[in-house]
Each structure stands twice: as C-alpha cells, then as structure tokens.
Amino acid sequence: MSRRSRYTGVTIATVSALLLAGSAMAQPAADIPSDEPSITTPIGSSEAVVHFFQWPWESIGRECTDTLGPAGFGAVEVSAPQEHVVLPEQGYPWWQDYQPVSYQLDSRRGDRDAFADMVAACDAAGVEVYIDAVINHMTGLGSRSTGSGGNTFDHYEYPAVPYGYNDFHHCGRHGDDDIRDWADRWEVQNCELLNLADLATENDYVRGRLTAYLQDLLNLGVDGFRIDAAKHMPAEDIAAILAGLDGSPKVFLEVIEGGPGEISPTEYTGLGRVTEFRYGYEVGARFADGNLGALQNLESHLLLESADAMTFIDNHDTQRNGQAPLTYRDGARYRMAQAFNLAHAYGAPHLLTGFTFDDHDQGPPADSTGMTLSAVDEAGNCLSGWDCVHRERTVLNMVAFRSAVGDAPMTDWWGDGSQIGFGRGDRGYAAFNATDGELSREFTTGLPPGVYCDVANGDYLNGRCTGPTYEVDDSGTLTATVPPNGVLAVHVGAKI
Known part of the structure; x- marks a missing residue:
C-alpha cells in the first residue's frame, strides 16, 4: 500500500498551462491554487533517496527491511523494471536495461512477482520505492531480437506493447536520424539519442501506453518515478503522461544542463525536482581538493x-x-561528500550504491545467462562485487541527521580552508575535516545544552552512544574533535 501524502504538487492547471505553452514554454508559474487536483507530490527536502543501481529485487527488499527502514531512509530508487534487450555478445552491459522491449515487468533483476514482493517489503519497512522510468525511447537494435521476457521486437516494431513504425519519430536528419545539434530544440526532442527508437510522445496513443505502464507500477505500490532522459521530451508531453495517472506520484527528472541556447533544466521544475548536475561537480571537486571553505x-x-x-x-x-x-x-573523501549532501540544507539528497567495475560498460555481477546475482547473503552481508556505500556509518547515520534537522536553516558557518562546520538552526551541527590531522576546537552552535552522540563516528541506540559523546554548554558552545579526513555530526534526535 502506498504512503503518498496528498499535499499539492503539480496540478491540472499546471498541465493546462504546459500544453498551451508548447515548445516555447517557460518555467511554469508558482502561484497555482492549492485546491486544484495534484498530479505529482513534491519530494521533501528532508527525504533521503538512495539509488540501488542494478541491484536485484530480492536483495533490495531485504535491504529495505534490515538497513534502510531502521536508518530512516525516505525512499529507494530501483533500476528500470521493464523488459529490455539482452546483449550477451557485449557481456550484458549495464546500459542494456535502458533499452525497453515491452512494459512487462521481466528484467534481469527478477520477474513481476519478485518486483511486487520487493515493493511490499520496502513499504512494510517504511521506505518508498521510485523506479527509473525509461519512457523516451525503445531500443537501438536494427535487427529482430528477443528481450529479457521472451518477446520479439525490431527497431520500430514492438508487438508486446504494441508499438509500430508510426509511433516513433523519424526526423530525417543527418542520414541516420541521430541528434547532432544539441542547441536545436526540435532535433534534441525529435531525433534519436544514440540510435534509440524515439517515441512520439506527442501522440495520444503513445501517451496512453506510457501512462498505462506507470499506472501498473503505481497499482503495485510504487511511490514515484525518476524520468530518464527527460530533456528529450517536451515538458508538456511528460505532464500529459503524468496527468493520466490515478494518484499523485513523487517525481524527479534527469535533465542534463548543456551550453548556451540548449534546453534548460529550469523548464522542467514545474513537474518535480530536477537533477542539479552542478552540485556534484562543485561539491565533489571541493572535497577532492580539500578546499572546503569555498562551499x-x-x-x-x-x-x-x-x-x-x-x-x-x-x-x-x-x-x-x-x-x-x-x-x-x-574512500573517505567520497563518504565525507555524501555526508555533506545529507547535512547541507540545499536540495533533496540522492545517494548512489551499486557495483564495483573495471570497465565503464560492465554490467552487475551475473550468472552465465546474464541474470543478476544477489547483493547480500542470507546473513545480510554485502557480497563481493557490490560497493554497499550506503552502509558506511558516515553515510547511513547522516540519514537520521537529515530527518532530525528537517527544514532548519543553515547557521553558524565556520570555515578555515580544509576544515568547515555549520549548524542547522537549533536542530543539528556538522563539521568536516579534510586534513590528515585531528581538528579539535570549540564550535558555536544553536543547539540546546546537553550531551550528544557523534553519529558520524558512533551509533545512537536506545539512548546510548557507541562512539564519542560531546557536551553543548548553556551558551551553545560545542567542544569536540573531528577525526582526520572525517566528519562530526550531532543532532537533537541523538541526545543522551
């Protein structure tokens, strides 16, 4: 059973405005009447989403029960569940899953029953499920083949949907229909991305097939969607597809920012949160070079x-x-950056956990037929080939920090080159030390007086702390030590 709340997100009025605006649309106005029916539900800033990239359904269900639920994760994003191409001659690369064959739930990660069991397990653990929705295109193969669910298909023929030649764009440019000019809006949204058969999402029939697919997922208890390759579809097309749903899913959209004159991520903010690629580049670079003060x-x-x-x-x-x-x-600098993402007030945090790889095309651990192997064993241990970054204490315990501070503002910034600290109002305080030596000092905070567990270096369990504890005095001063290349984090939910 879904736990979607019913506060106003994108409304029918927004959809109407998008449809009228057409390809020249601007960012939708924010002053939408609150009593309009909502077609999407906003993702809250305190909700932490972790992407279990290519994890099989059974392992995700177990992880929701044993790890994500107890840690307070708001949601898990799972890889695309629909039937996809199978490419044994290329070693079953990860990207085969982004080439749909049908909307039957039969992928290398498991069948429909296994998917439904995973959703139910996550729901029981209090963790919402978002799926990676590949709705811009189908496959890039030019000859008749068979998908992961056993259905046959050709480049522009998909009997299991069904789609035929006229359900796709054929832009007639460059001799191969592929996108070349990224500053040409029409070409980006009507030609093919890397030869992938581009769905005519302005077509009512195509919209109906896509809406039916997403509705099937909602009926199984899915809570939201990441819209893959969103910039290749006009925002009004996506709005129309979502408007046909019975329910108001949470939505975020992948929109890669380009250069001047290219389609902008700001055009899609009326539909849900949008991926902010600059964040990873900026925060990642500062934790890599240690210049944390620049943040x-x-x-x-x-x-x-x-x-x-x-x-x-x-x-x-x-x-x-x-x-x-x-x-x-x-290693440590990456985990520090993930902790910063969870501690800082900007945006809604999205984390990644997946599999280790030596080649950028490499698929997840698999058997000889390409079916994905389990990520955890019966005892709950992370198996070889999976990175399980989400289990690291510096990441895992910061999810509770995020929940505890809620929408509290950024306060009490302190920064000295490679060492910084900041508060979240009277709810929490975090410090980061990108040096090889300890950082010991007094930090000015807005926290109430008391003794707090440093959740970045210990676990808070039943009112006790397995790691360092620090006292905040009556003036809000916290005297504490941050380990080398490490993090300190205290919050009101972990007060001794």
Whole structure:
C-alpha cells in the first residue's frame, strides 16, 4: 500500500498551462491554487533517496527491511523494471536495461512477482520505492531480437506493447536520424539519442501506453518515478503522461544542463525536482581538493532553486564517464561528500550504491545467462562485487541527521580552508575535516545544552552512544574533535 501524502504538487492547471505553452514554454508559474487536483507530490527536502543501481529485487527488499527502514531512509530508487534487450555478445552491459522491449515487468533483476514482493517489503519497512522510468525511447537494435521476457521486437516494431513504425519519430536528419545539434530544440526532442527508437510522445496513443505502464507500477505500490532522459521530451508531453495517472506520484527528472541556447533544466521544475548536475561537480571537486571553505557560498554556483533541486555527488552515468570528481573508489573523501549532501540544507539528497567495475560498460555481477546475482547473503552481508556505500556509518547515520534537522536553516558557518562546520538552526551541527590531522576546537552552535552522540563516528541506540559523546554548554558552545579526513555530526534526535 502506498504512503503518498496528498499535499499539492503539480496540478491540472499546471498541465493546462504546459500544453498551451508548447515548445516555447517557460518555467511554469508558482502561484497555482492549492485546491486544484495534484498530479505529482513534491519530494521533501528532508527525504533521503538512495539509488540501488542494478541491484536485484530480492536483495533490495531485504535491504529495505534490515538497513534502510531502521536508518530512516525516505525512499529507494530501483533500476528500470521493464523488459529490455539482452546483449550477451557485449557481456550484458549495464546500459542494456535502458533499452525497453515491452512494459512487462521481466528484467534481469527478477520477474513481476519478485518486483511486487520487493515493493511490499520496502513499504512494510517504511521506505518508498521510485523506479527509473525509461519512457523516451525503445531500443537501438536494427535487427529482430528477443528481450529479457521472451518477446520479439525490431527497431520500430514492438508487438508486446504494441508499438509500430508510426509511433516513433523519424526526423530525417543527418542520414541516420541521430541528434547532432544539441542547441536545436526540435532535433534534441525529435531525433534519436544514440540510435534509440524515439517515441512520439506527442501522440495520444503513445501517451496512453506510457501512462498505462506507470499506472501498473503505481497499482503495485510504487511511490514515484525518476524520468530518464527527460530533456528529450517536451515538458508538456511528460505532464500529459503524468496527468493520466490515478494518484499523485513523487517525481524527479534527469535533465542534463548543456551550453548556451540548449534546453534548460529550469523548464522542467514545474513537474518535480530536477537533477542539479552542478552540485556534484562543485561539491565533489571541493572535497577532492580539500578546499572546503569555498562551499560557504555553494548556492551561488548552482542553477536551480533549493526547492527544485535533486542533489548528488555522482550518479550511475557520471561515475562511469569520468565527470564525477569523486566516486566510491575515493574512500573517505567520497563518504565525507555524501555526508555533506545529507547535512547541507540545499536540495533533496540522492545517494548512489551499486557495483564495483573495471570497465565503464560492465554490467552487475551475473550468472552465465546474464541474470543478476544477489547483493547480500542470507546473513545480510554485502557480497563481493557490490560497493554497499550506503552502509558506511558516515553515510547511513547522516540519514537520521537529515530527518532530525528537517527544514532548519543553515547557521553558524565556520570555515578555515580544509576544515568547515555549520549548524542547522537549533536542530543539528556538522563539521568536516579534510586534513590528515585531528581538528579539535570549540564550535558555536544553536543547539540546546546537553550531551550528544557523534553519529558520524558512533551509533545512537536506545539512548546510548557507541562512539564519542560531546557536551553543548548553556551558551551553545560545542567542544569536540573531528577525526582526520572525517566528519562530526550531532543532532537533537541523538541526545543522551
């Protein structure tokens, strides 16, 4: 059963405005009447979302029960569940899953029953489920093949949906229909991305098929969607697809910022939160080079307003294409950056946990048929080949910090080059030390007096702390030590 709340997100009035605006649309106005029916529900700033990239359904269900629920994670994003191409001759690369064959729930991660069981397990643990919705295109294969669910297909023929030739764009440019000019809006949204058959999302029939797919997922208890490749669809097309749903899912959209004259992420903020790619580049770079003091004016370097942004240090693409300054391979500095993402007030945090890899095309751990292997064993241990970054204390315990501070403002910034600290009103305080030596000092905070557990270095359980504890005096002064290349975090939910 879904736990979607019913506060106003994107309304029918917004959809009407988008449809009237057409391809020249601007960012939708914010003054929408609160009594209009809502087609989406906003993702709250205190909700932490973790992307279990390529994890199989059974392992995600177990992790929701054993780890995410108890830690207070708001939601888990799972990889695309629909039937997809199968590419054994290329070693079952990760990206085969982004080439849909049908909207049957039969992927290398499990079948429909396994998916439904995972959603139910996460729901029982209090963790919402978002799926990676690939609705811009189908496959890039030019010859007849068979998908992961056994259905046959061709480049522009998908009998299991069904789609035929006229359900796709055929832009007639460059001899191969591929996108070349990224500053040409029409071309970006009507030609093919890397030969992937581009759905005619302005077509009522296509919209109906996509709405039916998303509705099926909602009926199974899914709570929200990450819209893949959103910039390749006009915002009004996405709005129309979402408007047909019975329910108001939480939505965020992948929109990669381009250069001058290109489609902007700001055009999609009326539909839900939008990926703020600048965040990962800026925060990741500062934790990589240690110049943490430069983050004091972080928002001045970003494109989106805080209420519109989904923030991340890396995602499954930037982790592989070299654009992320930090990834799981960078150890402590990466974990520090993830903790900063959870501690800072800007945006809604999105974390990544996936599998280790040596080649950027490499798929997840799999058997000889390409089916994904379990990520955890019967005892709950993380298995070889999976990075399980979300289990690191510096990351895991900061989820409760995020919940405890809520929407409290940024306060009491202190910064000295590679060492910074800041408060979240009277709810929490965090400090970061990007040096090889300890940082011991007095920090000015807004916290009430008392003794607090440092949740970045210990666990708060049943009123006790397994790590360091520190006292805040009557003036709000916290005297504490931050470990080398480490984090300190205290909050009112972990008061002794």
